[in-house]
Amino acid sequence: MMRMAASDERPGRVRHIRFREVIGRDRAFNIARAVIDGRSLWCEHEHDHDFPEMFWVQCGTGLHLVNGRQREISPGYLCMMRPRDRHNFYGCSGTPLAMMNIAFSTQALEHYRRRYFSGGRNYFWTRARLPYSAKLEDSTLRWLNESARELSARTDSDLVLDRFFAELFLLLEKGGSREGSGLPAWLREALEGFSGPGHFRTGVAGFVQLAGRGREHVNRSLRRHLGMTTTEVVNRARMRWAADELRFTDRTILSICFDAGCGNVGHFYKLFREQLGTTPRAWRERHRELGRWLL
Numbered sequence: 001m002m003r004m005a006a007s008d009e010r011p012g013r014v015r016h017i018r019f020r021e022v023i024g025r026d027r028a029f030n031i032a033r034a035v036i037d038g039r040s041l042w043c044e045h046e047h048d049h050d051f052p053e054m055f056w057v058q059c060g061t062g063l064h065l066v067n068g069r070q071r072e073i074s075p076g077y078l079c080m081m082r083p084r085d086r087h088n089f090y091g092c093s094g095t096p097l098a099m100m101n102i103a104f105s106t107q108a109l110e111h112y113r114r115r116y117f118s119g120g121r122n123y124f125w126t127r128a129r130l131p132y133s134a135k136l137e138d139s140t141l142r143w144l145n146e147s148a149r150e151l152s153a154r155t156d157s158d159l160v161l162d163r164f165f166a167e168l169f170l171l172l173e174k175g176g177s178r179e180g181s182g183l184p185a186w187l188r189e190a191l192e193g194f195s196g197p198g199h200f201r202t203g204v205a206g207f208v209q210l211a212g213r214g215r216e217h218v219n220r221s222l223r224r225h226l227g228m229t230t231t232e233v234v235n236r237a238r239m240r241w242a243a244d245e246l247r248f249t250d251r252t253i254l255s256i257c258f259d260a261g262c263g264n265v266g267h268f269y270k271l272f273r274e275q276l277g278t279t280p281r282a283w284r285e286r287h288r289e290l291g292r293w294l295l
Helices: 106-116 138-153 158-173 185-193 203-211 215-226 230-248 253-259 265-276 280-294
Strands: 015-017 029-036 047-049 053-059 062-066 069-073 077-081 087-091 097-104 132-135
Touching (some): 029 087, 047 087, 069 077, 097 138, 106 158, 138 158, 185 203, 185 215, 203 215, 215 230, 230 265, 230 280, 253 265
Antiparallel strands (some): 053 077, 053 097, 062 069, 062 087, 077 132
């Protein structure tokens, strides 16, 4: 996913891009932002790579032509391209299509497979014709955009890249995307709309009211589509918001606890540990330490 210089290659020929053409020997990975103005395709030729890459859409709409298929892409669309997947892009009229792209080595990809997904057939390791893609939740997209700034400052560090992908995989495993969910529109709108203290304080009753359906119908639909109860969905939204507040603000844990709709700190800590695998205080200190390290 990069602008190609004009050449005398025949139209329709696939351009092959090699790892060392993109990433110098002193770097572990490359991260870049690409913008398509909507009047022309991004690359002069369909292309593939001998390395994996991942991109996500920040704003705008367009088309992703990949392995002979066409996908519509919009903000929050994420795609994990495998080596030798062929693709190209078209922008649509109106808002420019802006994307972030990370290219890295096959050695790093193999390391992630062995360490986290041995025998797995998802993400970069799917055997389907098309590469893995997902529609990200708003909080995951915000995290990606914030992480891009950190990554750009340390492209020489395998450790920074490893930390990034470990956290991304964890977010996706915990439901940070809506790939193939088949959610009815009313339920998707309720999930997206249930955010912030004003909603969190209303709890399950507020979510049901936002969905505009009966409580049992909402609960059955969530179990069928997400394998979760209404209470679990509400608590997940609360804790994801709380995690962002702890990471990006200096507000006290007590104030975040109450704004997340939790009546007491003990319950808040219990829910947070269930969702994030650590305590609110440890989560905040971990990200502060990483921020100091990267500066």
